[in-house]
Amino acid sequence: MRKLSCVIITLIFQMGRVTAQSPVLDKNKVMDFFQNMQYEEAISYLLTAEKMDSVNLQTLGYLGYAYQQNDDLNNASKYYQKMLDVDSGNGSANLYFSSLYSDDEPAKARQYMIRLITSNPKKAGFYRKMGDLFRRENKKDSAFVYYEQAFRLSPYDSKNGAALADLLIDQKDYQRADSIIEDGLARDSVSVPYLKLQVKSSYEAAAYQKVIVPGERLMRLGEGSLSTFTQVVLSYYIMNQYRDCIRVCDYLVAKGMAGENIFYYAAKSYAKLREFEKSNELLKTCLGLAISTTAEYYFHALGDNYEELKQYKKAFAQYDTAYYLFKDPLMLYDCGRIQDQYLKNEDAAKKYYSKYLLFAKPQSTDEKKAYNYIRKKYLKEK
Missing domain, CATH: 1.25.40.10 (Tetratricopeptide repeat domain)
Incomplete structure (x- = not known):
């Protein structure tokens, strides 16, 4: 408090x-x-x-x-x-109550903030705070009006520019958001709020190459948030720059900012570089951190890596565990495929394929092809 x-x-x-x-x-x-x-x-x-x-x-x-x-x-x-x-217009008391209620009762907080705006119609900060209160309730159109006014009154205050640019990014108006961000960085090239927003805007606009410069600058400054650097990690991964992806992941680990998704993309990058042992170590770390169904991806990725290493029994064990825990029918297909193609256990393959056909609900084109192949094969045998 x-x-x-x-x-x-x-x-x-x-x-x-x-x-x-x-x-x-x-x-x-x-x-x-x-x-x-x-x-x-x-x-x-x-x-x-x-x-x-x-x-x-x-x-x-x-x-x-x-x-x-x-x-x-x-x-x-x-x-x-x-x-x-x-x-009733006392500034200290109205500001106290607007701050007191801002998190839990933003509508109530606005009653006090409007008094502050009425008494101080040229104070940009009050308009920005009013915008924050509307945004907490996801009333973005109203928030925009107040952010716009704050920016108009004090365009060189980075807090005003950042608030407006962030909302513009949410509204997918990347062109105007980028204009505000670039002007801000022209005045202060190491402005952390603007650098973070430049990463966010470029990533959400799928302009992944443009994520790199502000992302690397934030790393040199030792600044930034997990969400910002996750977008940097994903941009490097999407552009197939796996060593750089791993480097940013290592930076986050050293900073104590890494979560399971960071270890996961480092693991996937090592796998793309065919360094499967390193990938598996990181995937095991993911499993230790995992909660809910995200662990399924890690079991499946472990299975993929063991296949590449030609350790088929271990690959089968990962797919089988994934199905046991999460009941995704596609894991049954992978179990059958390993038994069929690599372990040459026809009876076990039939068992998993039959169960797959019973529960499968194929969605993607590849899965539909696999489903139809297995179905035709077993119908032909019968």
Whole structure:
């Protein structure tokens, strides 16, 4: 809850300068309490001042802040509300409540933010925060209106440009988003928010080559998020640049940012380079991290690698385990194929093929061809 303090502390202290100071309040003493984090002492002192002047905004604001820093949000809210009872347009109190409700009740938070905008119609940051509140409820059209106004008022503030560009990417308006991002990077070539958005825009527009420059720059800066670097990893993989894909994966592992999908694409890259032993080690790591049905892909990939290594019994075991755990009929086909083509066990192959024909629901062209081949083969035998 202390996150609220960073947002409003400046306004509270500014309020202390513009509000008539209580004749019984020593502002320097209050500042000393705050500087030394003596919030209990500050509260005790301020409550005495409040008894003598219960509507003084400076005293009420300091009490709200002291309770907030003391992790007593009930009393903090009580005193900020008292400020609004005296002055409904008070900036500190409205900003406090808009921040307090922003995560769980964005609609309620907007009621306070609109007061701030009304009192400060040229402050870009308030429009951007209003846009954030609408976006939390997925009201993108309304969010766009406020982001656009924030950007219009202060186009050189990267927070405003980044918020608008991010929403434009979601709306697939890549051309305008890229224009804002490029202008921002022309002013600051190492702006992390703009570099991350450049990766996102290029990746979602399937312009994978354009992902590389901002992605590599973020790596040199030691910045970025897992989602951003996952898009860099996938771009290298899609472009068949497997060594670079592995290099970015290694960077994420060293940073402690790697999840199972990162190990998976490193494993797939090693497999493409025919380094199957390394691939298998990483796939086993994936299995240790896996949750839900994503583990099926890892068993299947392990099976593929063991086939390439001509270790057919191990390949069969991976496909068989995948079917046992996840009941995908295609795994039965692979089991039958291994028994038929490599292990030369016709009875076992028939068992798996027959079960496959019973449960299969072929979707892709390749699977339909395989299904029809097996079906015709067994119908012919019968």
